[in-house]
Amino acid sequence: MSALAKAVELHRAGRLAEAERAYRRILDSDPDNADALQLLGVIANQAGRPAAAAELIRKALAVNPGHADAHCNLGAALLELGDLRGADAAFRRALEINPAISEALNNLGNIARQQDRPEEAAENYRRALQYAPGIAETHSNLGVVLHIMGRFVDAEACFRQALKINPDNAEAHANLAATLLQTGRLKEGWAENEWRWRKKNFPSPARNFPQPRWDGSPLDGKTLLLHAEQGFGDTILFIRYAPLCAERGGRVVVECQPQLKRLLTGVDGIDELAAQGEQLPPFDVHLPMASLPLIFETTLDSIPPCSGHIKADPALCEEWQGRLPKMQGRKIGLVWQGNKAQKKDRTRSLPLTMLAPLLEIPSISFVSLQKGDGEDQIGAHRLANPVSGINDFADTAAITMLLDLVICVDTATAHLAAALGKPTWVLLEHVPDWRYMQDGETSPWFLSMRLFRQSAPGDWKGVVADVKRALGA
Template sequence: MKSAIRSAPNHAPAHNALGNALFKTGKNDLAKVSYSHAIRLDPASPDAFFNLGNVYLAEKDYAAAIDSYKRSVALSAQADVYNNLGLAYSEWEQHEAATESFLRAIQLDASHADAHFNFGRALAKQKEHRAAIESFGNATMLRPDYAKAFHSLGASQQALGDLAAAAEAYRKALDFEPEYTDVLSNLGSLLVLQGSYEGIDYLERLVEQQPDSAEAHWNLAIPLLMLGDYDRGWREYEWRWQWEKFTSPRRGFKQPQWQGESLDGATILIHAEQGFGDTLQFVRYAPLVARRGGRVILEVQPSIKRLLQRVPGVDQCIGQGEALPEFSCHCPLMSLPYVFGTTIDTIPSSPLELLDVVFSEPSSRYETKDCLKVGLVWGGNPMHQNDALRSISLAHFLPLSKIDGVSFVSLQKGPASEQIVDWPFYLPDPCSAVRDFSDTAAIISSLDLVITVDTAMAHLAGAMEKPVWILNSHIPDWRWGLQSETTPWYPTARLFRRSFSGGWEELMERVALELAMFQDARSSNAAVQCAV
């Protein structure tokens, strides 16, 4: 190639060809020099602009890539260039421009399988899954061994709740690429959602392929816990600290992490991780740690400190951000189930129902008229990675308002509480004045029932042994399992599960029927007691 350039130094195609050779060997800077030289020699060369755009795309310089591709298509409209222009727009989060580019590529060449696939991906990013499925189908018809298209086809089918079709698409992807890691993970997790242990086989296969991958171990841990295999699940869950996407960073203490040995009077720091609900769920282990003979310091989120400072076995409760006292060893709160070898049958009870003094503060209590008093929660933390799955709108609770003898109160905090102004009836909002979780607990203690989406309020009410109905999405959190209406974590909780085929409206109609029966039973019991 270089000899050709030496013999014809002003030959633009030779410089373009040299750029291609350099790009293939990873010499991007030299490739850009060659393409730029080809463009100077022949400014009307669409290929040199296209190839230069490809280098910029590989380097994630999307603005430069888009500029080069636009110059190329201005000289000659080609499907490949429009396809790559769409990729650059898509990576730059310019979804509308990406969609237009992929469509233009398809118009120029209807047999362009990659353009159909990328058009489908752009649609899926915008949650237009039905249209995306059609595009992925076109891609696989044009290229029957297109594993990536089958994978994306399955993902969109799964998003629409068609698990059987999704599983079939994932299996086809594996037929062509048996070690396709994303497919192994997705198919494994999907089969687990269907209650099949076959899914664990796929996830174990992924761990065998990538034994040092924290993400692979994490993807195995969650399904194991969801299926109730706590013995293996907690062990795999310990890999969370090595996963770069884990939401709570490792603390990096110089003191060793406690492994369950006798403490013999030593001071141990138990520290919260992840969200409020996780702290409320796993603080039940603090008394067990104390029984190992040590002095227990509990570090939690500041707004939950006052509630938990009287937990049995806790010698000192401090808020995150406060100065830490001296301690000999430490343990993350959610590592304690692993330390104690917890199984479904050995989950310790929550200590919060013992803290009556916290719930009896008159300034924090909420009083209602003499009827069934029900607290409502419809939104979680909007920053939670799965909030779109679990949060709903207050309007979804309207079917409950038709039930006689029920008085509702909002337990909602955060931005979602603004929806109260649109509720057609009076909805008291005592939580607008609470200081922390202790005040919220006082309000809950005066209610008969809490109905909530999967938020910290579900854990607070359950830990207090207050009747609580938890509204679960079609993809539940691992701790609620897959099928049962009950959970060993909270004896007074009842789980309502949204189906893959039905929406929240269908679920809330069921909740309304159950609430009416709950109220009738309560009224009947009250009448019998009055007669006696």
């Protein structure tokens, strides 16, 4: 067996450090060995060093410009660097040399998906599966874009095929969870959702407490820690389970995001609050909040009620009453932009200019509840802008209680307003998050919500027209 073959064998076995040393020994005697150069680049990319990977692979291509695998691996490194244009060119060059490289096709699908071209992505994934039908990742990726296209039955079939090939594929499990929840099969969806912790780049790392995870059994005086995960809206959504936890006979401590601590003060079932980063009090068992529906075996018929379980501070309401300008007619809060750091924000948010038909209605006074991203769009638009005085969600809750209606995209403000029991109209992308289900004007999670859905991907104009008609204008 050649030195290169031995190095590749080590690489395939996952013995990356040994493989790297083997590749470097080959390059010591043969500095222009294109295979060793580009495979050393692959190891660098696997080790989280994509810039070094790209440099090594480009050296390999300088030696052998016709090396199809090197072009493909260069594309993978450029993807990690966020250079979608360069990655696209590299994958296409690889396919010009060898049209059967399934990895290049799969990655072209990933690029098309990131750029909101799901039909093109699906076509690339299908072509990849023609050459490599046994790759679980590609089946799961195809399922994701089919879900985005609203083809839930086909998406589910893809995820299940991926899991048939690789039962431990965390991405496929988590993607299947989203489809199950979207289509109302909550009990199975919650179980699949437990795989979220093993997803690559999951935004809330698992908490490795020495105390055991709570299994829902009677607490018998023990202290349960419920800890927030993911976004503000998720915490507001799942905090409704606190009273149910308290009914199991124990003390309930909640760790939440600092911006929510004042808001959650006084929620039934919570004995003590701690903000993330603060010292936690002693506890006996713990549970991440998004696992609460699994523990309580929540179905569409048993979702705990939420309206009014979060309350605004009366003193803050009075304070904001004096700070807001005098307004005539109906008072409506607006939010048009979510957190840009969220992957789906580019499809769930819209520019404020698209709401101009609403702002023109003379009998309504609009109030901006937009904080952070999107705030710079207000300019000369006709709406009050109190956000400079908003410190956290307790302030937003107080302002919300002074309004007649909140109109917003899918953000934490939507969850907050509905949890307060305030009429809330939510503007939704064509296939929204699972909690809004797949059709209808209502959400089983929030009784005071009215949903306005895109009839086609990107059709915010139609949504705004529907809202204007609903306002009677």
